[in-house]
Amino acid sequence: MNLIVLIKKSSVELSLKKVGVMVMKELTGRIVNIQKYSVHDGPGIRDLVFMKGCPLKCIWCSNPETQSPSFQLAYNSKRCIGVESCGYCVKECAQEVFTINGKNNIEMDRSKCINCLKCVNICCSKALHVFGTDMTVDEVFKKTQNQTDTWRSNGGVTISGGEPLLQADFVTALLKKYKTVGVHTAIETTGYAPWERLEQVARWCNLIFYDIKILNKQKHNNYTGVDNSVILQNIKKLTEKFPDIEIIVRTPVIPNINNQEKDIINIVKFLDGLDNLNDYELLPYHGYGSSKYLQLGMTYKLEGIGSLEKEPIYELNQRIRKMLNLRKKV
Ligand code: SF4
Ligand code: SF4
Known part of the structure; x- marks a missing residue:
């Protein structure tokens, strides 16, 4: 008899498929x-x-x-504590979406973003968030x-x-x-x-x-x-x-x-x-x-x-x- 499980997350889905479990999303x-x-x-x-x-x-x-x-990355500059005190988003983003604009603030080139959301997870002030x-x-x-x-x-x-x-x-x-x-x-x-x-x-x-x-x-x-x-x-x-x-x-x-x-x-x-x-x-x-x-x-x-x-x-x-x-x- 096949084991059937009901799941939501696709990463879990792949692992289950590997071990032969029938997955229903x-x-x-x-x-x-x-x-x-x-x-x-x-x-x-x-x-x-x-x-x-x-x-x-x-x-x-x-x-x-x-x-x-689609999921959308949003940036609320009023919440940002600034690149001098933080700047983690600039360091974390491998796609180089963020640049420092000289005023201790960040600018974004959204066309480079692949929605990995690493920056959202690292942003302590929630200036970066996802809709x-x-x-x-x-x-x-x-x-x-x-x-x-x-x-x-x-x-x-x-x-x-x-x-x-x-x-x-x-x-x-x-x-x-x-x-x-x-x-x-x-x-x-x-x-x-x-x-x-x-x-x-x-x-x-x-x-x-x-x-x-x-x-x-x-x-x-x-x-x-x-x-x-x-x-x-x-x-x-x-x-x-x-x-x-x-x-x-x-x-x-x-x-x-x-x-x-x-x-x-x-x-x-x-x-x-x-x-x-x-x-x-x-x-x-x-x-x-x-x-x-x-x-x-x-x-x-x-x-x-x-x-x-x-x-x-x-x-x-x-x-x-x-x-x-x-x-x-x-
Ligand atoms: S991680 Fe968040 S708080 Fe820190 S510089 Fe970037 S946007 Fe601002
Ligand atoms: S979601 Fe990922 S690719 Fe997009 S800005 Fe944040 S870290 Fe960079």
């Missing part, structure tokens, strides 16, 4: 962060699981660390399980990102696990995925937050990097086929991009043709994630753009809710 998901006690992403107090990887590259993205599906960790369904579940009291207070779990549908099998397995213990489940999605993936995941959701950012195709392409046809087709199918799921469409309102009333009204006209929509939320722009761009060596194209006044956006939102006669009455 346990399903893992690549996670950026698990945030507790959120009150903005669904009913009650919730745990938020941020998945890594997104097919869109919105220029206002406040979670740039979730865009790439992304692979976890099994049980590991994520256990990390959130101590929240049972908040789950009982009508909270739950919301899977966000990045784009959860990029890791549809893992997310489905995770949502199923929560469902088996009666926990309220939600996802936040761009809707940019094959319909089959959305359908597979939706079956295990109580609530879906669905982004429609810009209706004009060319403009959508310019600011997010993808065409919106699939997104618009998927929301139509979703509202038709899953009338029992609570569906909330969201639009982030970004200065000089989609903050004119006509931009929003275009979306509202589209939404008017949908059945079973519960709510429509306008989310005023904020630039909270801008420092993470620097840490990742990315450019934040909206640097210096001020926030929008919230009150007019909330008023417009209330008018739209009435116009659309949404299921969730205001």
